[in-house]
Amino acid sequence: MSVQVNSMNRGAVRSDLLMAGFDDAVQDAQKVFRKVLKAMSEPGTILTADLTDKTPGALNKSSWEIALTLFDADTKIWLSPTLAGDDVVVSNLRFHCQCPMVSEPAEADFALALADELPELKTLNWGNSEYPDQSTTLIVQVEAITNQVQDSDEGWCLTGPGIETERGLSAKGLPYSFRLDLVNSRKRFPLGVDCVFCADDQLVALPRSTEIKPSDNEDGIRNTTQQEAN
Amino acid sequence: MSSQLSSQLNKPATQTAGAEGYNFAYLDEQSKRMLRRAMLKAVAIPGYQVPFGGREMPLPHGWGTGGMQLTATVIGEADTLKVIDQGADDTTNAVSIRRFFAKTAGVETTEHTADASLIQTRHRIPERQLRNDQILIYQVPIPEPLRFIEPRETETRKMHALREYGAMQVKLYEDVARFGHIATSYDYPVMVNDRYMMDPSPIPKFDNPKMNQMPALQLFGAGFEKRIYAVPPYTKVMSLDFDDYPFEVQSWEESCSICGSDHSFLDEVIMDDAGNKMFVCSDTDYCRERVEQGFTAENPEGQQGLTPEPNQSQQERKTQDDTKAEEMAP
The missing domain is CATH 3.40.50.11310 (Bacterial phosphonate metabolism protein PhnH)
Structure with a gap:
């Protein structure tokens, strides 16, 4: 399948914008992978990935380190507009990961987005029923993540594989429509999009197997889940 | 820079x-x-x-x-x-x-x-x-747990997609019809998180719980x-069975000849041409640990009156029974 290259990213890598990746590409990638593996297998667990000093442009530490760990020439990457328009981000991803960039989120293996530039969930690849693994993994940079959800209107109560009883999670700055779509997407399991939320050097994962319930009385989402329960 | x-x-x-x-x-x-x-x-x-x-x-x-x-x-x-x-x-x-x-x-x-x-x-x-x-x-x-039932990968993919697992129940039923019990003793199929049927690899069904x-x-x-x-950790994994033929694990009348354990998985070892045999723990580290704690074949309760560590498989077995009881409750 031919990959349509985003026209605004057609430019070559600008060497004056490059910065260092991992100090030790082998060991650091392994350490970050183990954090992501732990995050993905125990959804809602907040982990710290702090192995780089500087990050390119608007990328934060954890999303930059995930890119260095998982992206390569085999993974098609979709960047949200601000990131895609930033030569620093694009040059460094190109140089360190050699990853092709795509302009359609549906074609991407990984979509890397800022919280206020999220693509609609339905525009990503959800996989198919025989190969649900061929889905997009969504990496979102958010303001903050916390397991304290008592006073938060963005809080979730998570249950499912990897969670012994239940776990609270709040990712600040996600649009309401996205949170609603994410809750509703659970009905289509095993199809779906696995999310990783990155805030500074912290990361937390929300794979499609995790059931999400809003922890407060937010009308839209609450009603949906109550209907499901009934 | x-x-x-x-x-x-x-x-x-x-x-x-x-x-x-x-x-x-x-x-x-x-x-x-x-x-x-x-x-x-x-x-x-x-x-x-x-x-x-x-x-x-x-x-x-x-x-x-x-x-x-x-x-x-x-x-x-x-x-x-x-x-x-x-x-x-x-x-x-x-x-x-x-x-x-x-x-x-x-x-x-x-x-x-x-x-x-x-x-x-x-x-x-x-x-x-x-x-x-x-x-x-x-x-x-x-x-692929369904491979010996359906050799085509394209078909087993579809069966997983549609959660079409009846054929495996039939296979277990054939065991019941022929032997009077489910005779599958290793590679025993499980359901993960109530969605995918999974082959646990050829572990004895003793380990399934x-x-x-x-x-x-x-x-x-x-x-x-x-x-x-x-x-993932803390995920529901249930062995397939029938209401009237519930899943059960192997048990032995013998206990380990080295550490006296009566609750671990035992290997049968042939000792000589006369057919003499002994049973020993398959898990060598577990057996060694028990011997260090003072458990022996002659003294399976432990020398210093140590109580054996809670047997995981028995605990887990109970968990599966409990879960089932909860599910069957109206």
């Missing part, structure tokens, strides 16, 4: 105690990234088999190359590796894989289940309850068939 960059780029590659000329833990970084991405999908869809590009390992397929590729991908300098083959640390397969990673990754190895952060296993789950900070990596010969709600992450690697699947 560019001078800083060039100094970074000129840094020598990772120097470890590993074998010279090889990358850390043998596999190259691009293969590891591919395996890592597949592993994350496997964890996100518990029980689903993710295809991956299997690599050649320096030993033949069927000797644990799937498990080794997972171990090579997961392992880091801080890890302590234990490898078991049918429960034993000192059999050929276990010894050579353990030495392989000691050599290529320079990691600590151990025979003690409690000290290991990674445990690669062929066909057993350790008797000692695993912790949340441990990862159990299974070597899998045939990942340990998989349910296990605190450790379980990863499965099939080198021949190039499939990865996973069970």
